[in-house]
Amino acid sequence: MSRRVVITGMGIYSCIGKSLEEVGKSLYEGKSGIGVDLVRKDCGYRSPLTGIVERPLLKGVLDRRLRIGLAEEGEYAYMATLEALRTAGIDIDYLEKNETGIFYGNDSSAKAIIEANNIVAEKKDTTLLGSGAIFQSMNSTVTMNLSTIFKLRGVNMTISAACASGSHAIGLGYLFIRQGLQDLVLCGGAQETNRYAMGSFDALSAFSVRVDAPAQASRPFDAGRDGLIPSGGAASLMLEDYDHAVSRGATIYAEVAGYGFSSNGAHISQPSDVGCTVAMERALADAGAAAADVDYVNAHATSTPQGDMVEAIAIDRIFGASRPLVSSTKSMTGHECWMAGASEIIYSVLMMQNSFVAPNINFETPDEYSAKLNIADKTVEKNIDLLLSNSFGFGGTNSALVIKKYKP
Amino acid sequence: MTREEIESTVKNFLVEEIEVDEKNIVPEAHLKDDLGIDSLDFVDIVVIVERNFGFKIKPEEMADVRTLRQFCDYIESKVGDNVAS
Numbered sequence: 068m069s070r071r072v073v074i075t076g077m078g079i080y081s082c083i084g085k086s087l088e089e090v091g092k093s094l095y096e097g098k099s100g101i102g103v104d105l106v107r108k109d110c111g112y113r114s115p116l117t118g119i120v121e122r123p124l125l126k127g128v129l130d131r132r133l134r135i136g137l138a139e140e141g142e143y144a145y146m147a148t149l150e151a152l153r154t155a156g157i158d159i160d161y162l163e164k165n166e167t168g169i170f171y172g173n174d175s176s177a178k179a180i181i182e183a184n185n186i187v188a189e190k191k192d193t194t195l196l197g198s199g200a201i202f203q204s205m206n207s208t209v210t211m212n213l214s215t216i217f218k219l220r221g222v223n224m225t226i227s228a229a230c231a232s233g234s235h236a237i238g239l240g241y242l243f244i245r246q247g248l249q250d251l252v253l254c255g256g257a258q259e260t261n262r263y264a265m266g267s268f269d270a271l272s273a274f275s276v277r278v279d280a281p282a283q284a285s286r287p288f289d290a291g292r293d294g295l296i297p298s299g300g301a302a303s304l305m306l307e308d309y310d311h312a313v314s315r316g317a318t319i320y321a322e323v324a325g326y327g328f329s330s331n332g333a334h335i336s337q338p339s340d341v342g343c344t345v346a347m348e349r350a351l352a353d354a355g356a357a358a359a360d361v362d363y364v365n366a367h368a369t370s371t372p373q374g375d376m377v378e379a380i381a382i383d384r385i386f387g388a389s390r391p392l393v394s395s396t397k398s399m400t401g402h403e404c405w406m407a408g409a410s411e412i413i414y415s416v417l418m419m420q421n422s423f424v425a426p427n428i429n430f431e432t433p434d435e436y437s438a439k440l441n442i443a444d445k446t447v448e449k450n451i452d453l454l455l456s457n458s459f460g461f462g463g464t465n466s467a468l469v470i471k472k473y474k475p
Numbered sequence: 476m477t478r479e480e481i482e483s484t485v486k487n488f489l490v491e492e493i494e495v496d497e498k499n500i501v502p503e504a505h506l507k508d509d510l511g512i513d514s515l516d517f518v519d520i521v522v523i524v525e526r527n528f529g530f531k532i533k534p535e536e537m538a539d540v541r542t543l544r545q546f547c548d549y550i551e552s553k554v555g556d557n558v559a560s
């Protein structure tokens with residue numbers, strides 16, 4: 068029999084809060100974390116809107132050698148992981164003695180690369196880059212740093228799968244534990260928020276330009292939307308074998324019940340309702356659940372007309388009969404990209420724990436597709452026993468996770 | 476640049492940027508064994524010296540440098556007041 072996989076630790080560092088407590092409150096109150104970054108205008112961005120994430124100050128907190136390899140997204144991931152370990156009741160001494168893996172989603176380290184390139188262009192001398200540049204610049208920067216800082220000795224790799232990176236990271240951690248290959252895997256996703264990170268995405272004119280009302284700019288499923296808002300931070304979750312968790316007396320937040328994936332095999336940026344459907348159906352089948360069992364769908368919906376439409380079609384196809392509550396927390400956070408698949412599991416588990424569905428804020432006027440969904444436009448008090456969370460990315464990579472309320 | 480200025484600048488960046496424990500900074504301190512400066516730290520020290528003293532360390536000229544005093548001697552040989560300009 069397959070092993071059960073549970074979540075025993077969570078940590079979050081985002082534009083709607085820097086702890087589980089802050090984020091839980093923001094979700095319940097429908098608080099937006101979106102603001103204006105004027106530097107982006109000077110850099111030629113079409114849209115200066117972004118999730119506003121405060122950069123942590125780690126000098127004096129973390130030893131220099133452990134600190135200088137961290138790019139911005141790694142600093143966020145470090146902060147999120149501190150909280151995840153604290154809530155898991157695990158310290159570095161425990162990690163040194165008990166093999167723990169890491170799968171973390173990340174798909175860029177633009178600032179580190181561009182700043183290093185700027186130095187070389189000016190000085191014409193790579194020896195003036197310093198020792199941290201290489202460790203900050205690689206796509207695996209988050210996992211190479213966290214594994215060093217926290218003494219992780221199990222499976223160790225970064226998952227780069229565009230805006231589904233964090234979700235696939237959790238899915239793979241779940242599979243490794245279920246297969247008996249690991250007892251503990253730190254999973255998550257990180258996303259840089261600096262001015263360098265999103266220029267090429269802004270180039271696609273995919274971002275909202277509702278600059279006069281940042282908190283109303285992210286409007287997934289709303290007919291009046293004009294694009295997504297980039298955002299970031301980091302989310303960390305400790306996944307653990309159920310028996311292992313019970314034997315050490317860990318607090319169990321929820322159970323990872325199913326993982327589904329697919330690839331559209333089609334357009335590089337246009338999503339596919341077929342691909343989304345396959346991922347969701349796989350996740351449900353893996354969880355041994357019927358669509359009617361699902362109480363809440365945490366949608367990927369980013370506030371782009373095409374993406375929201377395709378997901379609405381897929382959700383309606385699967386859940387049309389039972390019509391569970393649906394919301395996109397990106398209405399508050401913006402699109403946390405590489406981090407989103409992990410952070411949205413934390414957001415959803417916080418809702419499950421506190422029996423509410425966070426609102427899809429700014430959902431005022433449905434279009435013909437979102438009109439078919441049961442979208443929570445306000446906070447709804449609701450017991451959640453089973454939820455499904457979607458994440459989709461460029462290149463047609465799709466991931467869906469099913470999370471079950473923990474029952475011994 | 477005077478010897479005092481060189482020593483003060485070196486001490487300052489070792490404490491502030493390399494985060495060496497200030498109480499260990501004495502002239503006879505061994506860079507590696509006493510101050511804990513490893514090969515990656517030296518990569519950063521090359522950058523810091525260039526920024527503070529305006530010259531680039533050549534690794535071959537550092538081959539015999541072991542102590543803080545020798546390190547300051549080396550810098551003085553490059554930018555000290557008695558260096559012919």
